[in-house]
Amino acid sequence: MQDEHLTVGAWTKRCYFAGRAVMDATLRPYDLGSTQWYVLWHLANSGPTVQRDLGRALELERATLSGIIATLVRKDLVQQTSDGEDQRQRLLSLTSSGEALWRELPDLSFIHQAAFDGIAETDLATTIRVLRLATERLQTLSRKA
Numbered sequence: 001m002q003d004e005h006l007t008v009g010a011w012t013k014r015c016y017f018a019g020r021a022v023m024d025a026t027l028r029p030y031d032l033g034s035t036q037w038y039v040l041w042h043l044a045n046s047g048p049t050v051q052r053d054l055g056r057a058l059e060l061e062r063a064t065l066s067g068i069i070a071t072l073v074r075k076d077l078v079q080q081t082s083d084g085e086d087q088r089q090r091l092l093s094l095t096s097s098g099e100a101l102w103r104e105l106p107d108l109s110f111i112h113q114a115a116f117d118g119i120a121e122t123d124l125a126t127t128i129r130v131l132r133l134a135t136e137r138l139q140t141l142s143r144k145a
Contacts, residue, residue, distance in 0.1 A: 008134075012131065026106060030101065036103070039065075039068055039069070040105075048092060048093035051091075075097075076095055078090050078098055
């Protein structure tokens with residue numbers, strides 16, 4: 001299929017995968033994947049978080065998040081403790097090793113700059129508005145199904 005015949009959804013997917021490939025290549029020397037990085041980013045920026053809330057924030061399925069957390073715990077980057085209010089809930093926080101690794105990781109903002117530098121702010125705002133609306137419509141449709 002020729003590029004000019006691809007849909008907005010196809011281009012969105014291609015852009016996402018291209019950015020993720022750069023991110024994964026950048027994180028590979030640190031033995032991290034992009035989703036593991038997002039978990040560390042959230043804990044580094046928001047502090048200790050209940051696992052259920054983290055799954056919602058990152059829009060990850062419970063089983064997917066459980067596997068990622070298990071890996072990060074095994075790497076001694078994240079610790080799981082019982083939440084004081086609800087012993088069934090797991091409170092996640094960075095370990096001292098996780099905090100040290102976070103400080104060592106490269107700034108990934110270069111990916112955004114490489115993709116979007118030179119594109120007018122109005123074009124970016126339109127793109128965000130259109131994709132947000134399309135996402136909301138599809139989420140509403142999905143809930144009805």
